[in-house]
Amino acid sequence: MQFIYDIGPRIVAITAQFLGQHFPAWAVQLILMIVSVATIAVFVLITFMFLTYLERKIIARMQDRIGPNRVGPLGLLQPVADAIKMMTKEDITPTVAHRAAYNIAPVLVVAPPLMAFAVIPFGKGMIAADLNIGILYAVAISSLGTLGLLMAGWSSRNKFSLIGAMRAVAQMVSYEVPMILSLMGVLMITGSLAMGQIVSKQAVPFIILQPVAFIIYFISSIAELNRTPFDIPEAESEIVAGYHTEYSGMKFAMFMMSEYVSVIVMAAVGTTVFLGGWRGPVLPSYIWFLLKIYVIIFVLMWFRGTLPRLRVDQLQGFAWKFCVPVALLNIFMSGIVIFLVPPNTTHPLVQVAAYAVGNIILAIVVLLLYRRPTARAAAAVSGA
Amino acid sequence: MSITQVAFILISAITLGSALAMVTSRTVFVAALWMVAAFVGVAALYILLEAGFLAAIQLLIYAGGIAVLILFAIMLTPRVMQPMEGLSRFNDQWMFVAAVSAFLFAGLWALAIRTDWPVNLQRVTGDNIFLLGRGFMTQYLLPFEVTSILLLVALVGAIVIARD
Amino acid sequence: MLANYAILAVFMVVAGLVPIGALATAWVIRPHKPNPVKSEIYECGIETVGEAWVQFKVQYYIYALVFVIFDVETAFLYPWAVAYNRLGVFALFEMSIFVAILLAGLLYAWRKGALEWV
Structure with a gap:
């Protein structure tokens, strides 16, 4: 057994x-x-x-x-x-497209998410490469995905593709900063970048200790994945199909594959960092990992079925004016709490209590800082 | 010929080849893409030097940020989006330049062969990311804070220029 | 230690072979009937107007630039976060100075309207 x-x-x-x-x-x-x-x-x-x-x-x-x-x-x-x-559809390549870049772009879009799986711990002792820079590697490889998009948009020689690619990249790039910053709180508690270490330090899952960081990470990764409510780059009513307008057949399937594989990567990284990875009482470790990934994926699909789309200026403003400062405040709060309650030597319940106090103070500070814009938005919704 | 040496030769060939393709390409966009390949090659070289952190930072900042910046700048300039037709890659002084480059190369090669490079066989013990962090906070604190001022200056300068 | 990274090379090869293999399979299977009208650029079903370039919107460039600045900041934050546990509270002060300077830059960009998508 x-x-x-x-x-x-x-x-x-x-x-x-x-x-x-x-x-x-x-x-x-x-x-x-x-x-x-x-x-x-x-x-x-x-x-x-x-x-x-x-x-x-x-x-x-x-x-x-x-x-x-x-x-x-x-x-x-x-x-x-x-x-x-997808395999049997004809691949219609525009005559003016730049051949080499047009053909390589689908490969370059699929490769980075697949490579990110090297550092994901699928279960106890089941990690392909337990690098000492684990999570930094996952983030760095994800940031390479933007280049394939730019190549696809440019090589199609289509105005819509170009605009769609630039918007998609501007969005992905804007939300990478809050995503990285939200992971810092966890790294401060763990003291290491290795994924195996991050999982082994989660006697209490980090979502309880760092809920604000989890929320920021979740929102940022939805924007990174170009999913609703941040799917301006792919919205059919807005910009035809954005950067993959001129692709058909298997190449289009590659773009779809990159999107869904990125979903799995984000869910896996989120599980490892915030939900405790493969830890769990009765079932085998890999079963817990799969369950947790599917919980996150289900929530992602739930958002897609429920929420309307954000406008481009709204989502960019949200990234830089809300997510980045809140993530930085979260790092500051974690720093103070770690100094007062060192993670290695205190009882888990004491830690949970300390972080709960810290997070409540952080929430109060954030609400106070943003009370004018929220009041204006509420008045706009109820008045106009 | 250990496997590290084979890997080094392969990765250097890819990096140098990409750099060469970058400077000889006709389309600016394609040149930028070759530059990204060179960045990735340099990151692989960092891995060979057991500087994993630096390799990941190179990928994150150079290939993920600066490459995007340069590509955006290229895409927002209308005239450079087409390949430059009718432009020869060689100008009139190419023989003189080739002679000077060959001379420089021979000189550098001779210097490199004859120098006694001090090889530091001391391995970095301990977790080098922790050592980096500690170094930033203790020994190299002043350069660290000055870097933030440098970044601030870059940010403000770019915004001032872009708003005009 | 390097052996850990060797598997990344295998990953790169496999991650490259998956799309190439899929595309090669499709290339064998699919039909190929090119037609000058089919191979034109799509622009809502009409003829394309003008060259394919985007009107100069400096916003894209500003977002990429602010991203690079903050990316470098996170590059400095990583070693600090890893070492923070063992460093004591003066590390927090020093990093707060660093982050505050950059936050001032972000605030400046915000006030000057550089973060608006006009």
Whole structure:
């Protein structure tokens, strides 16, 4: 029974032992690396296909309709049908498009989210590369995604693509700062950037100790993913299809893939940093990890089915005028609380109480600072 | 020839090749993209030097920020968006320049071969990110605070210029 | 320590092969019937007007610039956050000075209207 709980390390150990009898050490390492990377890639792709189906079903139910239910039982083979459709559609390349950049852009958009999975702890002892810069690597690789977008928008030689790409990149870039700043509070408590360390220090999940940081991180990652309510770059009524207007067939599927795989990456990083990663009482570690990821993904899809779209100036103003100062205040508050209540030596309940006090003070300060704009907005809504 | 050396040669070739492609490209946008490839190559070189933090910061700031900045600046200038047709890559003085460059290269090569480079075989013990943080707060505090003033000056200057 | 990073190279190769493999499969399977009208740029179903460039809006550039400044700030915040636990409260004062200076810059940008999307 025990082997279900650490099935990952066991399989690795058994394979290493088996291969060690036939191959030299470096070859064993290489084969293990390739196999683990391939496993992660297969898991990610299957989850991506399932997510496309899940999104349509959930949004359909929220809109009081059924969603895909024709292809296979409960419509579960819909992603397969979509994949076949994408593959067999003709790839219409505009004649004036810049060939090289136009063809490379889909690859450059998909590669960074896939690479970010190297540092995600899927379970106890199941992390591909426990780098000492774990979370910094995940953030840095996510920031590379903007370049593929710019290439796609420019190489299409289409005005809408260009505008859409620039708006998407301006939005993604504006929300990267609050996202990074919101992770700082957690890093201060942990004292390390390694993902394995961050999970192991979460006897009390960090969402309880840093709720403001979690909210800012959540909002910023929705904006990074270009999802509703921040999906101006993809809104069909606004700008045709933005940066992927001129793409069809499999290349378009690549843009969709990059979006959904980024969703999984953000959910995984959020789970690891705020929800306690793979920690949990009874079930195996990887099951807890999957459950927590799906909770975050469900909330993301819930937002998509419920909230209207923000205007471009609203979302940019929100990033720089609200999220960045609040995240900085959160860092300051965490600094004071850590100084008063050092995380390694105090009882968890004392920590929770101290952070609760700190967060309440932070909330009061934020509400006081922003009372004039909120009053104006409330008057505008109720008066006009 | 250890695997690190092979990796170094490969990554250097990619970085230098990207840099070469950048300066010889006809379209400014494509040149900027090659520059990004050079940045990523430099980040890989940092990893080879076991400076993981620096590699990630290089990716985050250079490839994620400065590259976007330069690409935006290029995209917002109408005349540079098309490839420059009819422009030869060589100007009239290319023979003289080639001779001077070859001379400089030979001189630098000779210098590099003959110098006794002090190799620091002392490994950095402990978590180097913690050491960096501590260094910022204790030994290098003044450069750290001056950097913030430098960033402020850059920000204010850019806004003043852009508003006009 | 470097062995940890070796798996990143494998990841890069696999992350590159997934889209390339998918695109190659599609290239084999899909039809290919180019047509001059199909291959034109889309502009709401009419002929394109003018070259494809965007009207100079300095806003895009300002956002990218403020982002780079704050990105460098977060680069300094990372080692400080990792070391904070073991450093004591004077580290908080010093970092507060750093952040306050940059916050002053953000406030200046806010007041001058540089953060408005006009």
